[in-house]
Amino acid sequence: MSRPVVTAEPAERIATIAQRMRDNKVGSVVVVDHDDRVIGILTERDMLRLAAAGSDASTAKVSEWMTADPDTVASGVDATAAFARLAEHGYRHIPVVDGGRLSGIVSMRDLMRVAMIQPADAQAHEVPKGLEGVVVADTMVGDVRGLEGFYHYREYSAVDLAKSRPIEDVWFLMFSGRLPATLAEREEFAADKRTRRRVPDAVMEVLPAIARAGEPFVPLDALRTAVSQYGATLGFRPSIDVDSVELHDNAMSVCAVVPTLICALWRLRNGLEPIAPRDDLAYAANYLYMMQGVEPEPEYAAAVEKYLISTIDHGFNASTFTARVITSTGADLGAAVVGAIGALSGPLHGGAPSRALQMLDEIGTADRAEPWLRAAVERGDRLMGFGHRVYKTDDPRSLMLREVAEQLGGDKMELARHIETAAVKVLDELKPGRRLYTNVEFYAGIVMDRCGIPRELFTPTFAASRVIGWCAHILEQAADNRLIRPSAHYVGPPPPEPVPPIR
Numbered sequence: 019m020s021r022p023v024v025t026a027e028p029a030e031r032i033a034t035i036a037q038r039m040r041d042n043k044v045g046s047v048v049v050v051d052h053d054d055r056v057i058g059i060l061t062e063r064d065m066l067r068l069a070a071a072g073s074d075a076s077t078a079k080v081s082e083w084m085t086a087d088p089d090t091v092a093s094g095v096d097a098t099a100a101f102a103r104l105a106e107h108g109y110r111h112i113p114v115v116d117g118g119r120l121s122g123i124v125s126m127r128d129l130m131r132v133a134m135i136q137p138a139d140a141q142a143h144e145v146p147k148g149l150e151g152v153v154v155a156d157t158m159v160g161d162v163r164g165l166e167g168f169y170h171y172r173e174y175s176a177v178d179l180a181k182s183r184p185i186e187d188v189w190f191l192m193f194s195g196r197l198p199a200t201l202a203e204r205e206e207f208a209a210d211k212r213t214r215r216r217v218p219d220a221v222m223e224v225l226p227a228i229a230r231a232g233e234p235f236v237p238l239d240a241l242r243t244a245v246s247q248y249g250a251t252l253g254f255r256p257s258i259d260v261d262s263v264e265l266h267d268n269a270m271s272v273c274a275v276v277p278t279l280i281c282a283l284w285r286l287r288n289g290l291e292p293i294a295p296r297d298d299l300a301y302a303a304n305y306l307y308m309m310q311g312v313e314p315e316p317e318y319a320a321a322v323e324k325y326l327i328s329t330i331d332h333g334f335n336a337s338t339f340t341a342r343v344i345t346s347t348g349a350d351l352g353a354a355v356v357g358a359i360g361a362l363s364g365p366l367h368g369g370a371p372s373r374a375l376q377m378l379d380e381i382g383t384a385d386r387a388e389p390w391l392r393a394a395v396e397r398g399d400r401l402m403g404f405g406h407r408v409y410k411t412d413d414p415r416s417l418m419l420r421e422v423a424e425q426l427g428g429d430k431m432e433l434a435r436h437i438e439t440a441a442v443k444v445l446d447e448l449k450p451g452r453r454l455y456t457n458v459e460f461y462a463g464i465v466m467d468r469c470g471i472p473r474e475l476f477t478p479t480f481a482a483s484r485v486i487g488w489c490a491h492i493l494e495q496a497a498d499n500r501l502i503r504p505s506a507h508y509v510g511p512p513p514p515e516p517v518p519p520i521r
C-alpha cells in the first residue's frame with residue numbers, strides 16, 4: 019500500500035485537486051472529513067466526466083464529483099484479496115482504513131509490484147497487424163460490439179437515438195455525457211450551434227481559392243484545407259494550453275461550421291454562390307438547403323438526419339484514433355480534426371459509398387450481378403460496401419439504412435437488394451469463414467443518392483457528422499492525456515552497417 023495518502027476535503031475546488039494530483043503523480047485522492055474518516059474518492063475518471071460535461075474546474079467542488087462512500091479495505095487484508103476487489107469492481111485504487119481512519123491506499127500498481135509484474139509500458143508487446151482487437155484506451159464515448167451487431171453512444175443504442183432524437187440532442191449527449199433534459203436545454207444548445215455555423219469573413223474570403231484548387235476537385239481535400247484555415251483564423255490554441263471550457267468551445271464551433279464549409283466549397287467549385295444557413299430549418303434540412311438551394315422534401319431531410327446520427331461515432335476507428343493521437347501530442351483541436359479528415363478520406367474507411375454506387379452502375383442489371391461480383395472477387399478486388407473490421411454479422415447501420423432506403427424507394431433500391439444477396443453468397447463461397455456482409459457504406463450511398471446529394475459529397479457528408487464524434491474523443495483525450503507513442507518492430511538489415519562513401 020502507498021503512504022502517506024494524497025487527500026482532499028469535500029469543499030475544495032477541483033482545479034486545486036487536479037494540480038495536487040499532478041504534483042504528487044497520483045491518479046486519485048481520498049476525500050476525508052476532519053476526523054480523517056473516508057467519505058469519498060476522486061479519480062482521474064471523475065475529472066474526465068467533469069471535463070466532458072464542460073464544467074468549470076475552478077468553481078466545481080470535490081463533493082460534487084467524488085464517488086461518495088467508496089469501498090475500503092482493512093490493512094490486514096492480503097494482497098490477493100485486495101487485487102480481487104480491484105479487479106471485480108474495475109477500481110484502480112482502494113483506500114485502506116484502520117479503526118475507521120484512513121491509513122493508506124492500495125493501487126493496481128502497488129499490487130503489480132507485489133506480484134513482480136512489470137507495468138505494461140515497460141515491456142515490448144507484439145500486437146496483431148492493423149492493431150486488430152488491441153485495446154488502447156478507456157472511453158466513455160461509446161463502443162461497438164462486433165459479434166452482436168450492436169453499437170452505442172454513451173449508454174444508448176445509436177440506432178435508437180437515430181430513430182428518436184434530432185441530431186443536436188445526440189451531439190449534446192456526445193459532448194456532455196447526457197441527453198438534454200428539457201426543451202429549453204435543447205433549444206439553448208441549438209441556438210448556440212446556429213450562431214457558430216456561419217463562416218467567418220476571413221475564412222469566406224479564401225474559400226474561392228480553395229475551391230478552385232486541383233483537378234479533379236476533391237471536396238474532402240478542400241474541406242481539410244478550409245478547416246485548417248478556420249482553426250487558425252479563430253486562434254485555436256494547443257489543447258495542452260487550454261482548459262476544458264475553451265476546448266469545448268473550439269469543438270462546438272468546428273462541428274457547427276463543417277456542414278456550411280462543405281456546401282460553400284462545393285457550390286463555389288460549381289460556379290454557384292454559397293448559401294447562408296437558415297435558422298428556421300432543422301439540421302439536415304438546412305444542410306440540404308445550403309447544398310441544393312431549395313428546401314428539401316421532409317422525408318429526404320429526415321432520412322439524411324438519420325444517416326448523420328448513425329455515423330457520428332463508431333469506436334476506435336482509424337480517423338477517431340488519428341484525432342486522439344494528434345490530441346495526445348497537445349496539438350490544437352483544428353489539427354486533430356484536419357488529421358482525422360485525412361484518415362477518413364481513404365476508401366478503406368470513409369471513401370467507399372460513392373464507390374459502392376459506382377459498382378451498382380457498373381453491374382447495371384440484376385442478372386449481371388452474380389457473374390460480375392464473382393469475377394471481381396476472383397480477381398482479388400474488394401467489393402465496396404462489404405466487410406468490416408469489427409462486425410462479423412450484419413452492420414446495424416446498414417440494416418437501419420436499408421430500411422430508410424426502402425421507405426424512400428427509387429430505381430436503385432431493387433438492384434441494391436439483389437446485389438447485396440448475390441454479394442453475400444459469392445463472398446461466403448469464395449472467402450469462406452471471413453463473415454463478410456454489407457457495411458454502413460453500401461446503403462448510405464443509396465440513401466444519399468436518393469436525397470439528391472451528389473456522389474462527390476458522400477464522404478464529406480460522412481465527415482459532417484463524424485466530426486462530432488471526433489470532437490467528443492478529442493475532449494476525452496485532452497481531459498486525461500498521455501502521449502500516444504507506440505513502438506515498431508525493426509525488420510530491416512541488421513545495424514550498424516558502415517556508412518558507404520558515395521561513388
Ligand SMILES: CC(C)(COP(=O)(O)OP(=O)(O)OC[C@H]1O[C@@H](n2cnc3c(N)ncnc32)[C@H](O)[C@@H]1OP(=O)(O)O)[C@@H](O)C(=O)NCCC(=O)NCCS
Binds near residue numbers: 148366400404449
Ligand atoms: C472494411 C475492411 C477494410 C476491413 O478490413 P480488414 O478487417 O482489415 O479485413 P482484411 O483486409 O484482413 O480482410 C480479410 C479477408 O476478407 C477479404 N475481404 C474483406 N473485405 C472484403 C470485400 N469487401 N470484398 C472482398 N473480400 C474482402 C479479404 O480479401 C481477406 O481475404 P483473405 O483472407 O483471402 O486475404 C474491408 O472489409 C474492406 O476493404 N471493405 C471494402 C471497403 C469498404 O467497404 N470500406 C468501408 C468500411 S466501413
